[in-house]
Amino acid sequence: MDSKYSPQLVEEKIYKGWEEKEFFKAKINHKKKPFSIILPPPNANGSLHLGHAMFTYEDIMIRFNKMKGKETLWLLGLDHAGTETQFVYEKYLKKQGKSRYDYKRDELYKMIWDYVAENKSTIKNQLKRLGFALDWSREKFTMDPEIVKIVYKTFKDLFNQGLIYRANKLINYCTNCGTSFSDLEVVYTEKIDSLFYIKYQIKEGGSIEVATTRPETLFGDTAIMINPKDKRYIKSIGKTAIIPLINKEIPIIADSSVDIKFGTGAVKVTPYHDFNDYEVGKRHNLQMVQVIDFDGKLNNLTGKYQGLRIFSARQQVVTDLQASGQMVKIKTDYLHRVGSCYRCGKALEPLPKEQWFIKIKPLADKAKELIEKKETEVLPKRFKKRLLAILDNFIDWNISRQVVWGIRIPAYRCKAKNEWFISTDMPEKCQVCGNHDFEQDEDTFDTWFSSAQWPFATLMTEGQDFFDYFYPTSVMETGHDILRAWVARMMMIGYFSTKKTPFKKVFLHGMVRDPKGQKMSKSKGNVIDPILMINKYGADALRVALIFGTKEGGDVALSEQKVIGMRNFINKIWNVGRFVEINQKVVEQFIAPEINSAMNRTTTKTLLKELDKEYKKEKKQYLKYMEGYQFSKALGLVYEFIWHRFADYYIEQLKDEVINGNIEALGSLKSVYLENLKMLHPFIPFVTEEIWRVFNKESILKSSL
RNA sequence: GGACCUGUAGCUCAAUGGCUAGAGCGCUUCAUUCACAUUGAAGAGGUUAAAGGUUCGAGUCCUUUCAGGUCCACCA
Numbered sequence: 001m002d003s004k005y006s007p008q009l010v011e012e013k014i015y016k017g018w019e020e021k022e023f024f025k026a027k028i029n030h031k032k033k034p035f036s037i038i039l040p041p042p043n044a045n046g047s048l049h050l051g052h053a054m055f056t057y058e059d060i061m062i063r064f065n066k067m068k069g070k071e072t073l074w075l076l077g078l079d080h081a082g083t084e085t086q087f088v089y090e091k092y093l094k095k096q097g098k099s100r101y102d103y104k105r106d107e108l109y110k111m112i113w114d115y116v117a118e119n120k121s122t123i124k125n126q127l128k129r130l131g132f133a134l135d136w137s138r139e140k141f142t143m144d145p146e147i148v149k150i151v152y153k154t155f156k157d158l159f160n161q162g163l164i165y166r167a168n169k170l171i172n173y174c175t176n177c178g179t180s181f182s183d184l185e186v187v188y189t190e191k192i193d194s195l196f197y198i199k200y201q202i203k204e205g206g207s208i209e210v211a212t213t214r215p216e217t218l219f220g221d222t223a224i225m226i227n228p229k230d231k232r233y234i235k236s237i238g239k240t241a242i243i244p245l246i247n248k249e250i251p252i253i254a255d256s257s258v259d260i261k262f263g264t265g266a267v268k269v270t271p272y273h274d275f276n277d278y279e280v281g282k283r284h285n286l287q288m289v290q291v292i293d294f295d296g297k298l299n300n301l302t303g304k305y306q307g308l309r310i311f312s313a314r315q316q317v318v319t320d321l322q323a324s325g326q327m328v329k330i331k332t333d334y335l336h337r338v339g340s341c342y343r344c345g346k347a348l349e350p351l352p353k354e355q356w357f358i359k360i361k362p363l364a365d366k367a368k369e370l371i372e373k374k375e376t377e378v379l380p381k382r383f384k385k386r387l388l389a390i391l392d393n394f395i396d397w398n399i400s401r402q403v404v405w406g407i408r409i410p411a412y413r414c415k416a417k418n419e420w421f422i423s424t425d426m427p428e429k430c431q432v433c434g435n436h437d438f439e440q441d442e443d444t445f446d447t448w449f450s451s452a453q454w455p456f457a458t459l460m461t462e463g464q465d466f467f468d469y470f471y472p473t474s475v476m477e478t479g480h481d482i483l484r485a486w487v488a489r490m491m492m493i494g495y496f497s498t499k500k501t502p503f504k505k506v507f508l509h510g511m512v513r514d515p516k517g518q519k520m521s522k523s524k525g526n527v528i529d530p531i532l533m534i535n536k537y538g539a540d541a542l543r544v545a546l547i548f549g550t551k552e553g554g555d556v557a558l559s560e561q562k563v564i565g566m567r568n569f570i571n572k573i574w575n576v577g578r579f580v581e582i583n584q585k586v587v588e589q590f591i592a593p594e595i596n597s598a599m600n601r602t603t604t605k606t607l608l609k610e611l612d613k614e615y616k617k618e619k620k621q622y623l624k625y626m627e628g629y630q631f632s633k634a635l636g637l638v639y640e641f642i643w644h645r646f647a648d649y650y651i652e653q654l655k656d657e658v659i660n661g662n663i664e665a666l667g668s669l670k671s672v673y674l675e676n677l678k679m680l681h682p683f684i685p686f687v688t689e690e691i692w693r694v695f696n697k698e699s700i701l702k703s704s705l
Numbered sequence: 706g707g708a709c710c711u712g713u714a715g716c717u718c719a720a721u722g723g724c725u726a727g728a729g730c731g732c733u734u735c736a737u738u739c740a741c742a743u744u745g746a747a748g749a750g751g752u753u754a755a756a757g758g759u760u761c762g763a764g765u766c767c768u769u770u771c772a773g774g775u776c777c778a779c780c781a
Contacts, residue, residue: 003741188779195781212781225781259780267781276780337779386709386776393777484776515717515730517774549718549729557717561730568743569729579740636719636728648745655739
């Protein structure tokens with residue numbers, strides 16, 4: 001053994017060894033209890049970042065349970081990440097002066113497919129660098145034909161049970177990117193805009209003033225509303241207002257959603273261009289008129305304004321209202337929040353569009369039951385409340401996306417009767433009218449619709465027996481930031497399809513932050529590349545740096561300094577091994593000469609007894625922590641023991657004895673040390689394996705805890 | 706606006722209501738032909754945000770205030 005441990009020389013070699021011996025390949029073994037984790041599938045549109053390195057928790061669970069004698073499965077998969085990936089690819093096209101509209105659907109799809117294939121192989125190599133004990137024989141991709149088949153079946157089942165409906169609803173639409181987003185994907189940004197006070201004449205006499213940030217939508221107004229408790233306007237209810245510029249007549253109605261104190265207390269209602277107005281429109285059975293199109297331009301219902309983009313239309317309308325004397329005043333410093341596109345940053349347009357929706361309430365109620373009945377345990381506990389609150393407030397889920405890259409929705413429209421039918425296979429004839437005249441929906445599924453099915457869909461493709469053995473999975477380990485987008489949906493859809501919880505436990509980890517606790521982002525320039533850290537200090541050091549001294553579920557402040565500190569810990573473990581190895585060689589050479597010991601025999605015996613006692617206590621506590629999913633504590637315990645008790649105290653005290661050939665002392669030290677290597681293996685698999693092989697023939701993975 | 710979380714050493718964070726509140730990094734002094742300078746020993750550094758309460762006992766539980774963060778809802 002060298003005086004320094006060099007991860008660069010051994011890690012890749014060790015990993016290859018594990019792979020060749022298929023240590024991570026899961027089998028059905030009814031003599032053993034199963035332990036399974038499905039890897040949250042990384043998006044196949046880039047490379048891994050530090051957040052992915054947090055999957056170390058899963059590796060710890062897998063290796064620990066394997067050494068505890070369970071049959072383990074850690075299933076690898078990758079996500080196509082529809083909208084996100086297409087966006088990344090479009091940026092790439094733009095650099096070459098091209099756009100997605102230069103290609104046919106099939107061409108674009110094929111190009112993105114190749115791009116994704118490249119990323120997949122990068123990511124897989126990176127997962128290996130991290131030392132993850134993934135089952136490489138069962139790699140899955142969200143667009144595998146067998147997975148798509150299951151996704152289609154789920155859609156059809158949901159449809160048949162009345163949980164899928166198609167509706168013309170307001171959606172968040174980016175006119176720049178050409179796709180809709182679910183409410184979860186909307187990013188709100190603060191913006192200073194003008195608030196315009198506009199006078200509407202009342203047919204019966206007089207006038208009423210409204211305040212709006214969007215005068216250009218007045219063509220789509222179908223009512224004016226006021227609060228029924230507002231004495232100022234009570235007489236106006238039921239009268240008819242006249243829209244300026246186009247002189248259209250609309251009713252004045254009362255709705256309690258109006259804030260009396262805001263603006264003038266009177267609001268123009270534009271159901272097809274505002275979410276709140278849409279609800280009002282439904283409540284009052286108002287007419288709904290779309291005046292802005294999906295290209296972001298005003299349409300033919302706006303007369304001379306037709307063809308203008310939203311912003312120019314606004315300016316023109318304002319100018320014309322000023323000319324006609326109907327613009328009362330303009331407040332230019334109005335601060336509000338605007339929903340914007342997370343891809344391009346432009347303001348999202350609420351627009352009416354026919355989309356597929358999932359009726360969430362019945363599904364969410366079942367998911368809540370799973371939590372309440374402890375079919376699914378939430379760890380750390382404090383996230384339970386949050387998950388329940390999320391399930392309480394889930395609104396119907398829009399699963400249509402207007403992108404090419406994704407799983408195309410298996411819904412077909414009968415052209416003759418304008419009715420829809422669902423078919424998991426490409427239909428030969430229309431299932432509505434019996435003719436051939438039908439067309440498939442152009443849209444693809446929201447990525448999360450397939451992700452929501454990941455635990456059961458992946459296992460189902462491995463056959464019924466495999467599914468029965470490993471499902472429900474033991475743990476779902478992921479970041480707490482996607483509780484709503486992913487965890488909640490997996491529970492809802494998972495239960496719907498299998499009538500079981502998809503996972504018995506949810507274990508949530510925190511976010512990786514920079515040394516000052518700030519979010520890591522490219523724009524801040526504080527991003528740490530996990531592969532760079534591995535190249536410099538080894539995967540073990542990085543893994544432990546993410547876990548040491550943290551609270552479960554809490555954020556981790558990661559610095560290169562911390563990784564260095566952990567590298568030192570790895571080296572310490574290495575050198576303890578080296579001490580044992582060197583002395584063992586000496587003992588072997590001289591065939592245990594009985595040399596006069598400088599130390600009193602009784603003292604030595606007492607020390608060894610103390611060591612044994614302390615080690616037993618340590619191991620007991622370690623198992624308690626590990627079984628309680630308190631990994632950081634388990635690690636801290638062994639860290640403290642091996643460094644500050646075992647090395648600093650016991651080795652120092654027994655050093656002279658050992659060097660003088662005391663076999664008993666060396667033997668005790670060695671056996672306690674090897675036990676500690678096993679305890680550390682789930683955390684730092686590489687160095688423990690490398691040292692283990694100095695003393696043992698078999699891999700440390702073949703040992704048991 | 707609603708909910709939740711956090712506030713502990715210079716920095717980042719630990720601490721089932723129980724002994725002298727700990728670790729990593731940083732800092733000071735000393736050691737060094739030794740398994741390890743990626744080391745060891747010793748040390749400085751704390752009114753646990755503030756106030757009040759419960760308790761034999763509070764960093765921990767309760768109330769209030771202050772400060773910061775996260776998620777959700779988003780009012781023209």
